[in-house]
Amino acid sequence: MQVEDGEVFGFLGPNGAGKSTTIKLLMGIIFPTAGSAQILGKPVSDVSMHRDIGYLPEQPYFYDYLTAAEVLDYFARFHGFNAAERSERVQKMLKKVGLETAGKIQLRKYSKGMLQRVGLAQAILHDPKLVILDEPMSGLDPVGRREVRDIILELKNAGKTILFSTHILSDAEMLCDRVGVIAGGKLRGVGTPGSIVGVKSAGMEVVFELADGAAAQKIREKATKSGTNYRMSVADAELYAALEELKGAGAKIISVTQIKPTLEEFFMELVGKDRAQAAAVEVSGQ
Amino acid sequence: MSRILIVARNTFREAVRDRVLYNLVFFALLMIASAVVVGQISMDIETVVMVSLGLSAISLIGLLIAVFTGVGLVSKEIDKRTLHAVLAKPLRRWEFLLGKFAGLVLTLTVNTAAMAAGLFLAMLFVKHSIVRGDAVVLVAVYFILLKLALVVALAMLFSCFTSPLLAILFTGGIYVAGLFVAQLRNLQSTQITPQLQKLLSILSFLLPNFENYDVMGAAAHGRSIPASLALHNTLYTMLYCGIVLSVAAVIFSRKDLK
Numbered sequence: 001m002q003v004e005d006g007e008v009f010g011f012l013g014p015n016g017a018g019k020s021t022t023i024k025l026l027m028g029i030i031f032p033t034a035g036s037a038q039i040l041g042k043p044v045s046d047v048s049m050h051r052d053i054g055y056l057p058e059q060p061y062f063y064d065y066l067t068a069a070e071v072l073d074y075f076a077r078f079h080g081f082n083a084a085e086r087s088e089r090v091q092k093m094l095k096k097v098g099l100e101t102a103g104k105i106q107l108r109k110y111s112k113g114m115l116q117r118v119g120l121a122q123a124i125l126h127d128p129k130l131v132i133l134d135e136p137m138s139g140l141d142p143v144g145r146r147e148v149r150d151i152i153l154e155l156k157n158a159g160k161t162i163l164f165s166t167h168i169l170s171d172a173e174m175l176c177d178r179v180g181v182i183a184g185g186k187l188r189g190v191g192t193p194g195s196i197v198g199v200k201s202a203g204m205e206v207v208f209e210l211a212d213g214a215a216a217q218k219i220r221e222k223a224t225k226s227g228t229n230y231r232m233s234v235a236d237a238e239l240y241a242a243l244e245e246l247k248g249a250g251a252k253i254i255s256v257t258q259i260k261p262t263l264e265e266f267f268m269e270l271v272g273k274d275r276a277q278a279a280a281v282e283v284s285g286q
Numbered sequence: 287m288s289r290i291l292i293v294a295r296n297t298f299r300e301a302v303r304d305r306v307l308y309n310l311v312f313f314a315l316l317m318i319a320s321a322v323v324v325g326q327i328s329m330d331i332e333t334v335v336m337v338s339l340g341l342s343a344i345s346l347i348g349l350l351i352a353v354f355t356g357v358g359l360v361s362k363e364i365d366k367r368t369l370h371a372v373l374a375k376p377l378r379r380w381e382f383l384l385g386k387f388a389g390l391v392l393t394l395t396v397n398t399a400a401m402a403a404g405l406f407l408a409m410l411f412v413k414h415s416i417v418r419g420d421a422v423v424l425v426a427v428y429f430i431l432l433k434l435a436l437v438v439a440l441a442m443l444f445s446c447f448t449s450p451l452l453a454i455l456f457t458g459g460i461y462v463a464g465l466f467v468a469q470l471r472n473l474q475s476t477q478i479t480p481q482l483q484k485l486l487s488i489l490s491f492l493l494p495n496f497e498n499y500d501v502m503g504a505a506a507h508g509r510s511i512p513a514s515l516a517l518h519n520t521l522y523t524m525l526y527c528g529i530v531l532s533v534a535a536v537i538f539s540r541k542d543l544k
Contacts, residue, residue, distance in 0.1 A: 057374075
């Protein structure tokens with residue numbers, strides 16, 4: 001697997017697939033029993049390249065006796081910034097991750113989401129070329145996730161290379177130039193999100209409103225109701241016939257969208273295959 | 287070097303914020319109570335009692351901090367996973383280890399210096415004067431500090447490859463054994479075989495010799511301590527700490543963190 005310069009690369013896989021293990025290997029937190037990896041052309045054992053890397057650990061935890069500003073200042077010191085630079089960068093980062101008002105509170109009083117923000121701030125504090133984020137959205141509320149997405153896009157626009165792991169597929173589909181899918185400790189595919197899951201349509205979904213009436217009864221049976229709307233899935237070839245039928249019943253069409261297989265389905269398929277394989281091995285073993 | 291100092295500074299700050307230095311309040315109360323009691327009950331031996339008591343308290347409090355905090359220096363960071371973000375910085379693992387060691391030794395230095403100041407105040411209260419000969423107490427305090435540095439190094443070594451509880455037991459065990467190095471070396475008994483005797487003798491050279499640091503008797507009675515012993519103890523501590531920390535660094539550098 002190779003991550004190219006300047007791209008946003010999503011590292012996908014279900015829980016326990018080996019995403020964090022791979023990232024820990026890259027960061028020198030654990031050591032490989034076989035194989036090798038390089039970052040920015042240097043072997044991962046070379047600590048000097050950490051100058052150009054930012055890393056957000058999974059469920060990050062920092063010294064809880066420090067405030068957010070102090071912990072960022074501590075990390076900034078390792079990069080050799082002087083006092084004025086450190087102060088400026090720390091304030092800028094706190095603002096960027098929405099913690100400017102909480103910068104002077106000890107981290108022991110922080111929520112999980114706030115710690116995640118501190119983690120993100122320390123990862124990008126030194127303006128690294130490569131940012132590695134392990135589950136950056138976990139523990140965040142929808143607003144926080146949106147903010148993290150914006151930061152990732154901002155980093156991308158600034159020409160940074162970003163590798164992030166996630167099991168939240170919509171994030172990957174939204175942000176990634178390419179994804180790598182890992183399951184059961186093995187890499188199952190690398191490519192654009194579209195190429196991984198295929199672009200073949202799986203039908204059309206029609207969303208509509210429907211007034212009461214005898215003519216509508218048949219349609220109601222085929223559709224599912226959510227709120228005041230109904231939704232109905234039809235094969236591509238049957239779309240026009242279905243629309244005619246809806247028109248005849250006096251339905252008001254809200255939207256017609258193509259149903260594409262999602263990464264989620266790709267995931268489920270992979271996990272399903274793994275389980276089937278594991279079961280087969282178990283049976284043959286017996 | 288600067289990266290080691292960054293870690294050391296933060297380790298000191300952690301100790302201060304975790305209220306490690308609060309033990310000084312206990313020491314101060316002990317000194318005040320002792321000075322009052324000793325001043326009332328003894329005639330000629332008040333200084334001996336005061337110095338012995340003070341140095342014992344400095345040593346014991348220091349040992350407790352050195353063992354318990356020393357064991358937690360690295361293991362706590364591994365357990366809480368605070369190390370992950372730190373090691374992602376341009377910092378080598380041995381630098382981190384050395385920084386942690388330096389930070390705790392700095393904490394112990396400040397703590398021991400404060401306690402020594404307390405002891406001198408108590409001596410002043412009891413004797414009504416401090417004379418030049420009392421400087422020997424400072425040498426005794428310096429030896430305690432050297433001993434504590436060695437204990438911290440041992441605690442860190444054990445915490446690199448075993449659980450915190452076992453590391454505390456190992457460090458405590460080595461410390462106690464190190465107090466009887468001379469006896470171990472010159473053990474003459476018909477009860478043990480010559481092979482075992484030889485083994486114990488070899489062991490006595492490997493164990494840290496904590497006996498050399500104990501000059502409490504001399505300090506309490508105002509006897510001078512030879513400069514050669516001060517030099518010997520200083521070099522011995524530096525060498526022994528160097529070896530122990532090097533082994534710890536090798537183990538820690540290869541350790542898979544969870």
